[in-house]
Amino acid sequence: MNLQCIPDLLHYGNNEDEIRAEFDRRCGHFSMIQNHYHASYELYYLFSGERNYFVKDSSYRIRAGDLILIDSNAVHKSTDSGIPDHERIVLYFSPGYFDRFPADERELLRAPFTGGRPLVSLNLQERLRAEELLISLLNELHTRPTGYRLHVQHMAGELLLLVARASRKPEVSTMPEPTPVQRKVSEIVRHINGHFAEPLELDELSRRFFISRSHLSRTFKEVTGFGFAEYVNITRVREAQRLLRETKTSVTRISEQVGFENFSHFGKMFKRLSGVSPREYRNLDRANRENA
Template identity: 40%
Template sequence: MKLIPDKPFTYGDEDGDFYIQQVRRTKPFGRTNHDHPTYEIYYLAAGERVHFLDRRTVRLTAGDLVLVNKHVVHNASDLGPPEHERIVVNFSDAFLGAGHPLHDPLLLAPFARQAAVLRLGAQERAFAEQLFAKMVAEAAHERPGREVYLRLLLAELLLLAARHPADEPKDVAAAQSPLQRKIAEVVAHVNASYETKLTLAGLAGRFFVSPYYLSRSFRAVTGFTLIEYVNLTRIREARRLLRETDLKIIAVAERTGFDSAGHFDRVFKKLTGTTPHLYRKLNRL
């Protein structure tokens, strides 16, 4: 399929059972921080990008395949010239998860690290691009057995990823400036201490910078405001506790650093679109 620059080919809904989008961009473009209840496969066919994945910043080059687990916050931004081409596939558990006849635990193994970056060799890259091209061609035409074939192609792609060496290439981590190293320290502290009281002033004092400098720098490096990141980290853990434990909702709120059930409920609903009670009911393991 011939791509028109900056005009994506899209099939499906990003939070639905199966979604694929291919786009070649020539203008600056950045995806805001987001997560979704589906698995994501991101393939960079051309250009360079910077992604925030699972609380870290990574540098992607052409041929990199990224696998992002469900509910992992991530974003994308330009690295140098904005021109790039990428393909994104999202799929749900219903499409190829534990309840589907084609499912095998090996297929979802690459998602165990929350966000894995695979640097494909020449043969792997050619094979992956062939699979993506077949997916796009199949999605573009309404024919009998379309979903069956898309599942088969997706299973092949996941098997390719599962067989790839687990170790990430050493140059995936984005080269860090002193500012980025400082913000990485702040991120690590938030990740380890989200259940405690965290304020802009308190964190600025801990890391020997002014609140204004920390606020501006944190957003420039991560794409989040500091408070957004604190809340996202807390809600990520809250969702896990709601799914996996019998803790009362007020106890979940306390364990994740919220000072009241009302505050927890408001932030949870803002970030997930639902209440803690309903989230537990719909997602209980």
């Protein structure tokens, strides 16, 4: 079976599964609209088309045959590149997926996600093998014969090994040179990531980075896919989630520690981005750990 025989939309698994998959064939122009970060490790493969992809603090132009590997809880967003139509598959691996392997194999398979080099451009041989594995996986999800879940596990594992080996080769370390605008925005994003607990205003950052307020606002959105305030809120809420999971600090104190000057605004932003209130988030995390 080839890719054209796969339906335009094909999803597999839920948040409780160790592996989830999403295939989408999109016509026209498309940009992700939701704020995006999650505990799962994400493997994004572009079958056709071109996209802009922002990960953590850098933006990449990706083309057919490129892989994006996203670490757990890294902020990321895919946006339109100006070229319509694309086909992509995303595989999500839960943190628990890697626990089944011995330490050395676990480190090998997880390294491409955590190594700080999100973009992997495969050579022709690797690309053909990756697409063979992915199309076989999609065919199983489409037809769902007996034992298809076993096949999905096997194909996904083989793909992870292929990517782990490809990402260790010296030639894949060369990335496209970022433009001056991309470098400037990356500097600003790194500043936000390191100073989110402090007041962050467009006017102050425009002076610090020698760029006009309007130009900063516009280019930040163009490069990252996020509005400036949107990205600041995401960064603060993500840190608040970590503190709620890992400490016993009060919710009020956490809101202050992550940079929110108004507790009501913190609660509103947290629920918008997390789907639950801070207290509900902490209680759910405790319940999940107790039931694990």
